[in-house]
Amino acid sequence: ERILILDIGNRYAKIYITEGDELGAEWSFAKGKPDWIQRLGDIAERSNSSQAIIVSVVPNLTEMAVMTLEQSGVNSTVVSGDMDLPMKFDYGALGKLGADRIADAIGAWQFYGEDTDSLLVVDAGTAITIDLVRQGTFLGGAIIPGLDMMKNALYSNTAQLTLPDNKITAQFPGKGTEQCIVAGSISAAVGAIRFLWNKFIQKDEYARIILTGGDSKILAKFMKDEFILDNLLLVKGAIAIFDYCRMEKKNAEKI
Known part of the structure; x- marks a missing residue:
């Protein structure tokens, strides 16, 4: 069975087609492109998928995607904290927990949790x-600004700091204002990871860092700790959630 996975983030919308355990084609669209919803419908029809799972942090686009897929004959499951999930959550307002964090956590534990505390x-x-x-x-955990958000905040809220070009690489110490901003944003992110590792992880635990996301490869260059880089983590979590929901539905039908 072919499953369409739709990941709607703040910057990009990504579409994946899976068949069994195999990941087939994938597409990525800048979220601001006006035709990406239409492309979603075209891809859904060509893929011969009957089921989709949506991991979205942009509610208004979630609704548009569900309607578009429905018009293409595809039934959608939207990941949220309000659904039954294959993991326990010790978290306050579970309904407000981001779908990306849910899928990441489930994917991480399903694939990397064995023999790990x-x-x-x-x-x-x-x-x-x-x-x-x-x-x-x-x-639970922590949320901090991403690398671009940190740089944009400095640029937007100061009179003389410039917005670094994406081609500028980090140098320690920075030898110019833009290099200093890049070095500062990376240091803040890597430092936050290290700080929270020390706060969260107990001394007698066997633990791992699982790194994913659009800027993960940048951070990976500066991580001294052992880590696993997996930019399909959300997809793996989405598939695990879909399989769990399908199994729960079958079990309910037997009763």
């Missing part, structure tokens, strides 16, 4: 989320 799951996107999963339970 805890995982620190880091998604470096528009914002950087740093979450703790211990013994299969999501325990």
Whole structure:
């Protein structure tokens, strides 16, 4: 069975087609492109998928995507904290927990939790989320600005600081204002990960850092700790959620 996975983030919308355990084609669109919803419908029709799972942090686009897929004959499951999930969550307002954090956590534990006490799951996107999963339970974490958001905040709220060009690489110490801003944003992100590792992880635990997200490869260059880089973590979590929901539905039908 072919499953369409739609990841709607703050910057990009990504579409994946899976068949069994295999990941087939994938597409990525800048979220601001006006035709990406139409392209979603075209891809859904060509893929011969009957089911989709949506992981979205942009509610108004979620609704548009569900309607578009429905018009293409595809039934959608939208990931949220209000649904039954294959993981325990020790978290306050679960309904407000981001779908990306849910999918990341489930994907991380399903694929990397064996023989592990805890995982620190880091998604470096528009914002950087740093979450703790211990013994299969999501325990919450922290959210900090992403690398671009940090740089934009300095540029927008000061008179003389310039916005660094994306081609500028980090140098320590920075030898110019733009290099200093890049070095500062990376230091803040990597420092936050290290600080939260020390706060969250107990000394006698065997734990791992799982790194994902659009800026994960940038941060990976400066991570001295052992980590696993997996930019399909959200997709793996989405598939695990879909399989769990399908199994729960079958079990309910037997009763």
